[in-house]
Amino acid sequence: MxxxxxxxxxxxxxxxxxxxxxxxxxxxxxxxxxxxxxxxxxxxxxxxxxxxxxxxxxxxxxxxxxxxxxxxxxxxxxxxxxxxxxxxxxxxxxxxxxxxxxxxxxxxxxxxxxxxxxxxxxxxxxxxxxxxxxxxxxxxxxxxxxxxxxxxxxxxxxxxxxxxxxxxxxxxxxxxxxxxxxxxxxxxxxxxxxxxxxxxxxxxxxxxxxxxxxxxxxxxxxxxxxxxxxxxxxxxxxxxxxxxxxxxxxxxxQEWASHVKVRNRQEALVLRSLLVLRALTNGATGGIVAAPTTSLPEDFGGQRNWDYRFTWLRDASLTIGTLVDHDFTDGALHWRNWLLRAVAGDPDDVQIMYGIDGERNLDEQELPHLSGYENSRPVRVGNGAYSQYQSDVVGEVMLSLASLRDAGVEEDEFSWGLQKNLLSFVERNFDRKGHGIWEMRGSAQYFTHGRAMMYAAFDQGVRAVEEHGLKGPVGRWRSLRDRLYEEIMEHGFDEELDSFTQTYSNDEVDASLLQLPTTGLVAADDPRMLGTVKKIEEDLLDEQNMVRRYRTEAGLDGLPGNEYSFLMCSFWLVEQYAKSGRAEEGEKLMDSLCGYATDLGLFAEEYDSESGRLAGNYPQAFSHLGFIRALDALEDNLPESGA
CATH class of the missing domain: 2.70.98 (Beta-galactosidase; Chain A, domain 5)
Structure with a gap:
């Protein structure tokens, strides 16, 4: 028109x-x-x-x-x-x-x-x-x-x-x-x-x-x-x-906010971040959208413009864990129940994302009549990545539901039965390559982060049996977990680089590797993890010490153009610093990152260090989740925090 x-x-x-x-x-x-x-x-x-x-x-x-x-x-x-x-x-x-x-x-x-x-x-x-x-x-x-x-x-x-x-x-x-x-x-x-x-x-x-x-x-x-x-x-x-x-x-x-425990450091910004997570949630179904917007560019004038108005299993899982950490298990159950409904059914049909009510068809189309934010085209609605296989998502779901168990929430037959189905799904896809946490549109690969999350999935299954008395084939899960450990150390760690790698077939690093300690595969202060952090600092930091997801110039994602640094990845670096004896450096970086929140306490997906502008879809649940987790890590590891 x-x-x-x-x-x-x-x-x-x-x-x-x-x-x-x-x-x-x-x-x-x-x-x-x-x-x-x-x-x-x-x-x-x-x-x-x-x-x-x-x-x-x-x-x-x-x-x-x-x-x-x-x-x-x-x-x-x-x-x-x-x-x-x-x-x-x-x-x-x-x-x-x-x-x-x-x-x-x-x-x-x-x-x-x-x-x-x-x-x-x-x-x-x-x-x-x-x-x-x-x-x-x-x-x-x-x-x-x-x-x-x-x-x-x-x-x-x-x-x-x-x-x-x-x-x-x-x-x-x-x-x-x-x-x-x-x-x-x-x-x-x-x-x-x-x-x-x-x-x-x-x-x-x-x-x-x-x-x-x-x-x-x-x-x-x-x-x-x-x-x-x-x-x-x-x-x-x-x-x-x-x-x-x-x-x-x-x-x-105000009534909802009164149930959430917030620590003293950056109290107002933490509370606003928790409120943003609720604001991005459908109050009836519990589905949380990654952002309320579509096609806000990852590169002004570029083509990396995606629709984020859907619910990722990853985001829902991280939200559950974050609310549990802030002593609001009742609120976390709202998100958990959405997640369980979404993945119910044939375990072979598990998707990485769903519609707000759990819809499965999120077909992508372009709107050529819209000029795009900052002339960034195409404008897209729907997200074709919904059909991708990403090997990490079940691990994140299992970790979040484990946090509820550890907080005293009892499993019922429905919840634990679905988790066993999810582990069966991982087992049936054990040798399948995926597209990684960043939904790359290039060829499928064995992503080290994804394989580590598979390790975490089986590890949490073993813990559920051994520590909580639930029933399941613990011997098989333990064997698959141990097999993944050996595989990752053989193919996902490069001795010459002294670093874990993005995939089994390249020598690149990826910001998702900063999450390996959350899987239980390695500790944050493990020498292999410290070497990985050093390589990430060398390859992925911009001039403001913010972290890019990966080197787009390596060409693995199958997309033209570049992108700005991701706030979530920068918060992951703060978390890693805090847990590996570099808490003071983490606090310094955190002080800088807090300056990228708006006057109303909102974080976008990215930050363009050159122009000093926020970029990407906004406000972004992933960024707010990363901020809360990083600050919690600092509270736990700074001696003077009083936490």
């Missing part, structure tokens, strides 16, 4: 805040524009896509004319954003949120997604500028918009419909005859976006789908808008008590 404008979003990722209702997430820029929102789920088609294009691909801007942002923060321990704008004549506080559904049964029954935006003049006078541009289906379908009277909904508003989607806007009336609206309509008529609009031939009563307006405010005035997504065949929704919705949302986040 339309022409390729290629005027893509240049708002830095660090300027975005995350809003979440534990079903979907929105990205709100510092300048007051919601540039990304998918309804009703994280993985649904977006209704605002300016993040991957420009304003005409959909956004919702609410700003103070001629103003500047002087403060922005999350309200207490929540995902309610409060932004203070200052103009030459006054100040205004703008509050943004996706109100949460406190009741899981209500969440399952009511698919509606709501966005509340509130402006309160706290000093002098200000002019609020409003610009809402709705384009459904990743910016492909412009809706038909009309006024809906109060007799239908209990509150008058503007209803935008296209195909299965509808958005209902209530709040201060937007005048279709205003000067601001006429200016916007002229822009649209002059060719900014005229094709692809979904409207009936009879457009009587229809108005522009770009809803703009200006509102004068004085001290004490309050304006409030609510945008509600619902299925188009249903009536526009009844109004809700927004004041109660705001307070209930705040109470919900």
């Amino acid at each position: 339309g022409t390729d404008r290629r005027n893509s979003n240049r708002t830095p990722l660090e300027d975005y805040a995350l809003l979440s209702d534990m079903r979907t997430g929105a990205l709100l820029s510092r300048e007051g524009s919601i540039d990304w929102l998918c309804c009703p789920r994280f993985d649904s088609p977006s209704v605002f896509s300016a993040l991957l294009g420009d304003a005409d691909d959909g956004r919702w801007l609410l700003t103070a004319r001629n103003g500047k942002v002087v403060d922005r923060s999350y309200r207490d321990r929540s995902f309610i954003v409060e932004t203070i704008w200052e103009t030459g004549s006054g100040k205004v506080r703008i509050t943004d949120l996706l109100p949460s559904q406190l009741d899981t049964q209500v969440m399952e029954r009511d698919e509606r997604t709501r966005v509340i935006r509130r402006a309160e003049c706290i000093d002098g006078t200000v002019t609020i500028e409003h610009d809402l541009r709705i384009v459904f289906d990743y910016g492909r379908t412009t809706p038909w918009t009309r006024k809906v009277g109060a007799e239908r909904t209990g509150e008058s508003g503007l209803l935008s419909i296209a195909g299965p989607d509808a958005l209902f806007l209530t709040g201060p009336h937007l005048d279709p005859d205003s000067d601001a609206q006429r200016r916007r309509d002229r822009e649209q008529t002059n060719g900014t976006r005229t094709t692809g609009q979904s409207r009936p031939d009879d457009t009587q009563g229809a108005i522009s789908s770009a809803l703009v307006g200006e509102f004068e405010m004085s001290e004490g005035d309050r304006l409030e808008w609510m945008l509600t997504w619902h299925r188009s065949h249903l009536d526009a929704p009844e109004p809700i008590d927004t004041e109660k919705a705001v307070e209930d949302t705040l109470d919900d986040w």
Whole structure:
């Protein structure tokens, strides 16, 4: 539809805040524009896509004319954003949120997604500028918009419909005859976006789908808008008590946070990271998305752009372990139950990732009409890596479920039975090559990290029998575990390099090797591990001492271009330092890495040391998990920490 404008979003990722209702997430820029929102789920088609294009691909801007942002923060321990704008004549506080559904049964029954935006003049006078541009289906379908009277909904508003989607806007009336609206309509008529609009031939009563307006405010005035997504065949929704919705949302986040144990060091950033993990979780199913976004580039202007709005077994497993470490086993059970449902069935059908509800088909496609963030194309939805075999994932699942057992959570027949099936899956795929933890799209290999995680899987099976009294073929598991140990030491460790290697067939190193101590294969201070760390420092550190995943120039991943350093890998190096007698160096690196969190405590996937910008999908669960684990390791190993 339309022409390729290629005027893509240049708002830095660090300027975005995350809003979440534990079903979907929105990205709100510092300048007051919601540039990304998918309804009703994280993985649904977006209704605002300016993040991957420009304003005409959909956004919702609410700003103070001629103003500047002087403060922005999350309200207490929540995902309610409060932004203070200052103009030459006054100040205004703008509050943004996706109100949460406190009741899981209500969440399952009511698919509606709501966005509340509130402006309160706290000093002098200000002019609020409003610009809402709705384009459904990743910016492909412009809706038909009309006024809906109060007799239908209990509150008058503007209803935008296209195909299965509808958005209902209530709040201060937007005048279709205003000067601001006429200016916007002229822009649209002059060719900014005229094709692809979904409207009936009879457009009587229809108005522009770009809803703009200006509102004068004085001290004490309050304006409030609510945008509600619902299925188009249903009536526009009844109004809700927004004041109660705001307070209930705040109470919900704070109640959850009160159960989590947080240590003193970087307490606020740790708590925010734990809250991010919850914010990226579907409250009904327990599926946690790796990130709420797709196609944010690993290399600005490059092709390494992937959809992360799905649930990886690896991420879910690490989340379980992290919550257990912070004494929140009840919360960890929510993620565990999703994981067990996802892998239930034929053990030969285990995937590395699933949809939020456990869906298995995540076919990948490209969206050529979107110019991409920083002109990084293609924009992709779906993720073809779901069909890959990665030999590490069962080991990570077994390690996380072992942490629950060790914390006193008893196994039931369903849970332990599935774990035995997973070990059978590993056994049947014992000699199979994989694509590695990084989902490389080159040829399959024996990745050392993956083989070590297979070792960990069998080792945890043995421990479950020997230490917890569970039933299983412990002799066979022990034999397979020991066989893997000998194999890895023979083929995955290079005596001449004094280092473990990325694969059995090359002499490269890979940041995933930093995780070998978590498998139980070697200790963090084992000489072979120390030699590996030295090689990683030589080959994978950038100028800011951040860690790349691997040398892309080696060509193993089958992809063009390069990528920036990964925050998760850098946190792994901190963890390794802490556990191998280099805790002070780890603390120094950690202090540097904490500086790459945004003002709201959010971490992206990567950091471009040259430009000083965050990159990759955002915010990234993997990065927040790595941060928490690294900080815990420092707390346990710094003598002065008092832990």
